Amino acid sequence: MAHGRFITFEGMDGCGKTTQLRVLAADLRARGLSVTETVEPGGTEIGQQIRRILLDPANTAIHSRTELLLYFASRAQNVEQVIKPALAQGGLVLCDRFTDSTLVYQGCGRGLPAATVLQLDGIACEGVRPDLTVLIDIDLETSLARARKRNQHNDLSESRIDDEGNHFHESVRAGYLALAAQEPERFVVVDGRAGVVEVTRRIAEALHDRV
Numbered sequence: 001m002a003h004g005r006f007i008t009f010e011g012m013d014g015c016g017k018t019t020q021l022r023v024l025a026a027d028l029r030a031r032g033l034s035v036t037e038t039v040e041p042g043g044t045e046i047g048q049q050i051r052r053i054l055l056d057p058a059n060t061a062i063h064s065r066t067e068l069l070l071y072f073a074s075r076a077q078n079v080e081q082v083i084k085p086a087l088a089q090g091g092l093v094l095c096d097r098f099t100d101s102t103l104v105y106q107g108c109g110r111g112l113p114a115a116t117v118l119q120l121d122g123i124a125c126e127g128v129r130p131d132l133t134v135l136i137d138i139d140l141e142t143s144l145a146r147a148r149k150r151n152q153h154n155d156l157s158e159s160r161i162d163d164e165g166n167h168f169h170e171s172v173r174a175g176y177l178a179l180a181a182q183e184p185e186r187f188v189v190v191d192g193r194a195g196v197v198e199v200t201r202r203i204a205e206a207l208h209d210r211v
Helices: 017-030 043-053 062-088 097-108 116-126 140-152 166-182 198-205
Strands: 005-010 035-039 092-097 132-137 188-190
Touching: 005 017, 005 062, 005 097, 017 035, 017 092, 017 132, 017 198, 035 062, 035 116, 035 188, 062 092, 062 097, 062 116, 092 132, 097 116, 132 166, 132 198, 140 166, 166 188
Parallel strands: 005 092, 005 132, 035 092, 132 188
Antiparallel strands: none
């Protein structure tokens, strides 16, 4: 039975991962490969409804455990409805965020135990894990500046998370870099402070012969 490859894009808000995922998807399709793009939270109609709850800046009363369970509810639906079927057909799946985001945002940022996150991952994902993860790394100052610029244009895609304090975002970045150090064979870390074209070039160079 054919089995495709699962590639995730991770990074702090404003790192440019969504743009780079789309660029890579277009390049892979131009090479004749079957590519499925998805996003978390979201990726499905049910996931999009959950996404609106999670990212609505008015929902300040969401408890950290509620938030955690909602992310995994969206993920479970995405895995079953989108990711598993595409992989079973031998295609490439590119996902904008996955469980690594939950480990760093809800784990490192919110202080929830990593063991709890991984236990829920086992239930929601049933063993589906990325084959390759592109981590676009930026510093806190760059992340916050890009988030402010984005929100000025009424793009509220991450607005509730943007409102967290500096310590939260610093913990997220440190968490990402720690994960990459633990699994260097899976992670490709790219400096995201350069322009879009240069970041694209660096990702293409890093992924050469891996995709």
